[in-house]
Amino acid sequence: MRSICGDLLLQRLGPEGPAALARPINRSLYECIRAAILDGSLGPQTRLPPSRDLAAELGLSRNTVMFAYEQLLAEGYVHARTGSGTFVAATAPEAYLNAKAAEAKSAQAPSMPGLSPRGAELLANASASPSQWGAFMPGVPDVTRFPRRRYAQIAARLWRNPVPAWLSYCHGGGLPALREAVAAHLRVARSVQCDASQVLITEGIHQGIDLVVRLLGMPGEQAWVEEPSYWGIRGLLQMSGIHMVPVPVDEEGLTIPAQHHSGPCPAPRFIFVTPSHQYPLGAVMSLNRRRALLEYARSHGSWIVEDDYDSEFRFSGHPIPSLQGMQTEAPVIYIGTFSKTLFPGLRMGYMVLPRTLADAFQTAHSELYRAGHLVTQATVAEFMHAGDFAAHIRRMRLLYGRRRAILADLIERYLGANALHRYGSNAGLHLVLCLPDDADDVAIAQEAGRRGILVRPLSRYFLGNVVQRGLLLGYAGVPEEEIGPAFEILLGCLGDKGPSRGRRSA
Ligand SMILES: Cc1ncc(COP(=O)(O)O)c(C=O)c1O
CATH class of the missing domain: 1.10.10.10 (Winged helix-like DNA-binding domain superfamily/Winged helix DNA-binding domain)
Structure with a gap:
């Protein structure tokens, strides 16, 4: 050999x-x-x-x-x-001796064909942060609390004698045991109307959205996206040639543009929404808006894509059921993820498809991505069936609720109650700290980064005109005793947009 x-x-x-x-x-x-x-x-x-x-x-x-x-x-x-x-x-x-020569050589390298225009545009707008862990990185759960011993026990047992087919490619939407477990969880926790045949296991919401736009959309067609919205969706839509129309959100969620209620405006192929916890501002879509949106989508032949990224984490009040579950055979594709409930590096999520689309999506998923990870799917399925998943969510809900309260209290104390975005509800893994209109939230976020604090500027979430400045602060992954010191550093980055504008009391 x-x-x-x-x-x-x-x-x-x-x-x-x-x-x-x-x-x-x-x-x-x-x-x-x-x-x-x-x-x-x-x-x-x-x-x-x-x-x-x-x-x-x-x-x-x-x-x-x-x-x-x-x-x-x-x-x-x-x-x-x-x-x-x-x-x-x-x-x-x-x-060392050759370093200079190598530099000179690469400077004279012959020019190669470059990125395509859409590739270049993706790169020009790249937003993923090089650091993904630390105070106050938004959107990341406390991965240190993941019950890894229990998970590793299950994984080790399955790895001792895996079914040979689990080590091959995955076909047909994922391991039946995991699709069953996901359907059972979503029916109870999110009031999603589904059975396992409608579930497709993905590598996360990004992949789910990619599949939706490729299979149901054509270049040049329109998609409504919330304004502001999750940046990750934009690169995906743009790569498929979908034209994005930013639609403002208010405290009731997405506002259907008035001209679309009556006039002959072309209807969008897709409507992307985060109805249970609008990303990034935090509003919950009201019942009236939900009904209106479902009605609009049905009568105009649009698909609603419901991104339910962090809805398991609501710390008070009534749980908010999914939009998908409000109507039988609703024109909704429901997309969820284990990135927040387990950990992002798992790269696992799920979609619930209308029955008419399920087979096509499951086949296309295998054609496009040649899926796999079946031993991991079997591990997660057992983790869910044995009750560990539900227990972990319960524990994290308490933990994140406490952390949110500590951070919200600090913000109110040092910057005033208005500094907390008014759409924000007691839920999720991050909150939005509002800044005055003349604040440069990008510069503040950069300065915070230099001092070891990770925050995201709200202005970057707008596709059109920036109408609000602020910072997204993730609290879920920050131990309680570190929230105060990290917040103090952040205050130091705010300059004249800092404590003097609020009620400083301690
Ligand atoms: C609104 C929203 N959708 C989707 C995602 C990404 O999900 P996934 O990790 O499953 O691709 C995120 C990540 O933060 C998000 O905030």
């Missing part, structure tokens, strides 16, 4: 193999390996094959390979560890 290093050297030597090595052969073998180290193909700490094995792989004498290794050793390209083998050095000797 050839080693990866042997494969590399044979590729470099071409079809003639070692016969292509100039004489003396040991010297050219040394040069060939040295070049692979210098161009990074053999990275730092890569283990080279034992000289005897490499000699056999290349059809050379062992002495030839040993000469090459000794030369590399003498010049510091590799080091030997007794009993373990020969390894590429952490820093090759020429790495």
Whole structure:
């Protein structure tokens, strides 16, 4: 069996193999390996094959390979560890000497075809943060509280003897046991009208939205998106050529534009909403608006896409049922995620499809994404069936409710009650701190980042004109004792938009 290093050297030597090595052969073998180290193909700490094995792989004498290794050793390209083998050095000797030459070379690199216009636009508007953990990163649950021991026990047991099919590709919308568990959870916790045949397991809401726009939309068609709205949706729609129309939200949720009630305006193909907890402002869509939206979508042939990203976390008052569950056979595609209830790195979510679409979506999902992760799906299914999922949500609801209260109290105390966005309800993983209209929320967020505090500027969530400035603060992942100190640092970044504008009392 050839080693990866042997494969590399044979590729470099071409079809003639070692016969292509100039004489003396040991010297050219040394040069060939040295070049692979210098161009990074053999990275730092890569283990080279034992000289005897490499000699056999290349059809050379062992002495030839040993000469090459000794030369590399003498010049510091590799080091030997007794009993373990020969390894590429952490820093090759020429790495420093050649750095300038490499820079100059890359500056003169011939131009290559660049990104497509839509690829370039995606990159120009890229919004995902390079840091995803720490006070006050919005949208991230407390991953340190995830019951990983229990989860690992289930996973370890399943891995000991997995059904062979679980290690292959996934087809048909996901593991039946997980689809059953998700349907049962959504029927009870979210009043979603569904059974397992309508459930499709995805790699998260992003993938669900991607599938919806590809299967049901055509380039040039319209989608209404909430204004302001989740930034993540925009890149997805834009990549499918869907034209986004920002529709303002108020304290009752999305406002159907007046001209659409009466006039001959073209109806959108999609209406993207977060009715249970508007993202990012926090409003709950009122019953009247829900009815009007369902009515509008039905009569105009539009699809409502309900993004129910964090609705399990409501800390007081009545639970808010899903929009999908309000009508039988509603024109709604319901999309949810385990990113908030379990952890984002799991990359697992689900969709509930109208019966007429379920088969098509399940097949298309396999065609487009060649899904997998069936052992993980089996683990999550058992975690749900055994009651661990529901128990975790209950515990996190209490925890996040306490953390929200601490942060909201600090904001009120130092910046005044008006600093908390008035649409915000006692729910979710983040809240919105309002800033005066003349505040530069982007600059404040950048300054906070420099001081180790992660916040997101509200202005970045507007597709059209920015009508409000503020900061999104995630509290779910911040231990109670760290909320105060982190908030104090944030106050220091607000400058004249800070405490002097509120009622400072402590
Ligand atoms: C409104 C909203 N939808 C979707 C997502 C992403 O969900 P997923 O991780 O399942 O792709 C987020 C993440 O924060 C969100 O805030």
